[in-house]
Amino acid sequence: xxxxxxxxxxxxxxxxxxxxxxxxxxxxxxxxxxxxxxxxxxxxxxxxxxxxxxxxxxxxxxxxxxxxxxxxxxxxxxxxxxxxxxxxxxxxxxxxxxxxxxxxxxxxxxxxxxxxxxxxxxxxxxxxxxxxxxxxxxxxxxxxxxxxxxxxxxxxxxxxxxxxxxxxxxxxxxxxxxxxxxxxxxxxxxxxxxxxxxxxxxxxxxxxxxxxxxxxxxxxxxxxxxxxxxxxxxxxxxxxxxxxxxxxxxxxxxxxxxxxxxxxxxxxxxxxxxxxxxxxxxxxxxxxxxxxxxxxxxxxxxxxxxxxxxxxxxxxxxxxxxxxxxxxxxxxxxxxxxxxxxxxxxxxxxxxxxxxxxxxxxxxxxxxxxxxxxxxxxxxxxxxxxxxxxxxxxxxxxxxxxxxxxxxxxxxxxxxxxxxxxxxxxxxxxxxxxxxxxxxxxxxxxxxxxxx
Numbered sequence: 001x002x003x004x005x006x007x008x009x010x011x012x013x014x015x016x017x018x019x020x021x022x023x024x025x026x027x028x029x030x031x032x033x034x035x036x037x038x039x040x041x042x043x044x045x046x047x048x049x050x051x052x053x054x055x056x057x058x059x060x061x062x063x064x065x066x067x068x069x070x071x072x073x074x075x076x077x078x079x080x081x082x083x084x085x086x087x088x089x090x091x092x093x094x095x096x097x098x099x100x101x102x103x104x105x106x107x108x109x110x111x112x113x114x115x116x117x118x119x120x121x122x123x124x125x126x127x128x129x130x131x132x133x134x135x136x137x138x139x140x141x142x143x144x145x146x147x148x149x150x151x152x153x154x155x156x157x158x159x160x161x162x163x164x165x166x167x168x169x170x171x172x173x174x175x176x177x178x179x180x181x182x183x184x185x186x187x188x189x190x191x192x193x194x195x196x197x198x199x200x201x202x203x204x205x206x207x208x209x210x211x212x213x214x215x216x217x218x219x220x221x222x223x224x225x226x227x228x229x230x231x232x233x234x235x236x237x238x239x240x241x242x243x244x245x246x247x248x249x250x251x252x253x254x255x256x257x258x259x260x261x262x263x264x265x266x267x268x269x270x271x272x273x274x275x276x277x278x279x280x281x282x283x284x285x286x287x288x289x290x291x292x293x294x295x296x297x298x299x300x301x302x303x304x305x306x307x308x309x310x311x312x313x314x315x316x317x318x319x320x321x322x323x324x325x326x327x328x329x330x331x332x333x334x335x336x337x338x339x340x341x342x343x344x345x346x347x348x349x350x351x352x353x354x355x356x357x358x359x360x361x362x363x364x365x366x367x368x369x370x371x372x373x374x375x376x377x378x379x380x381x382x383x384x385x386x387x388x389x390x391x392x393x394x395x396x397x398x399x400x401x402x403x404x405x406x407x408x409x410x411x412x413x414x415x416x417x418x419x420x421x422x423x424x425x426x427x428x429x430x431x432x433x434x435x436x437x438x439x440x441x442x443x444x445x446x447x448x449x450x451x452x
Contacts, residue, residue, distance in 0.1 A: 036372025053220035063133035156199025164207030179279025237288030263305035
């Protein structure tokens with residue numbers, strides 16, 4: 001069999017392996033707390049609540065609207081969570097297909113290698129699994145990149161529509177969106193530039209106007225501005241761009257980083273994709289929330305440049321064998337990590353969900369500041385999740401008053417005793433917690449004391 005056929009067979013095996021690992025991770029990987037936050041928000045939307053007006057949130061509202069009809073019907077919390085992961089897996093698949101698309105003048109292997117390499121990229125493999133708005137946002141940005149590189153009068157409006165939607169899923173999409181449009185502006189001749197970018201601007205404006213009109217009609221425009229725009233703009237952040245995001249990714253996937261960044265020297269051939277990659281990377285130094293999920297907007301474009309550079313280098317049989325070996329190693333290291341996560345499992349987490357299911361009726365309010373153990377039950381407070389990086393955003397006395405009132409309220413039937421969560425909150429919150437609740441004997445769920 002020729003080397004090219006071996007290459008096709010190897011890439012097919014890599015993609016099948018990535019799909020198999022994803023299936024195992026979907027079923028068994030521990031759910032990030034952010035996923036449970038988004039599941040709960042989607043369930044609130046399914047019951048008629050308006051984001052920002054009726055419950056605190058600062059992520060994109062379109063994600064919960066898309067997620068709500070998928071996760072609401074199953075009664076069991078495990079089924080709800082699994083349905084959410086299956087939905088984002090569709091966005092994952094769509095992203096791989098867009099990355100694998102043939103490019104003009106490129107080897108047919110290039111797109112498939114980019115897709116296989118991307119599927120194995122650690123940050124992409126793990127964060128695209130999670131129920132978070134960045135995953136559909138990534139797909140929409142990739143769709144816009146594809147539209148901008150296609151000839152035709154509709155390319156600008158289609159790209160603008162997709163980017164406009166992406167920005168209502170996650171504000172992180174603003175960085176690659178700006179890079180895409182700048183790249184298109186550089187590539188297109190003056191007359192075509194005005195038509196394409198004008199069409200994109202018009203379509204994006206129409207999407208923004210539609211969302212704003214919807215919130216205005218339901219009396220939530222002011223809260224939308226306060227939480228989705230002002231809150232995110234002033235988010236204190238955690239300074240983790242290097243320690244939690246770039247450094248771990250560089251260590252786990254050095255080959256793609258090296259090949260992709262080196263391939264940027266040919267940026268003039270693909271200015272839109274180069275612009276998106278550079279702008280998304282620059283966003284890590286600007287956004288106050290530079291966590292690994294930000295790499296979902298970096299990795300697809302990095303994989304494209306890396307695969308092109310790798311194939312241009314592997315012109316001879318010997319080089320092809322060296323590349324195949326290096327790729328095998330770069331694929332196997334993240335795969336081993338994924339196997340470890342699958343073996344670790346999420347059984348403890350599912351047991352905690354069952355505590356709230358077994359001990360509390362559907363409408364019973366539960367106080368929980370950040371654990372997600374009761375994501376499928378109503379929360380007792382308007383601000384219902386406070387991760388560590390947002391502690392300094394709030395005035396402690398306001399949080400203590402709101403949480404104490406929620407714990408004292410007779411409608412609050414139970415509370416989740418997450419020790420590390422309570423330790424980060426004002427001391428009075430723990431004192432109020434102990435005054436009203438006692439252990440249920442099931443997980444971290446505490447139930448209301450009789451007579452109080």
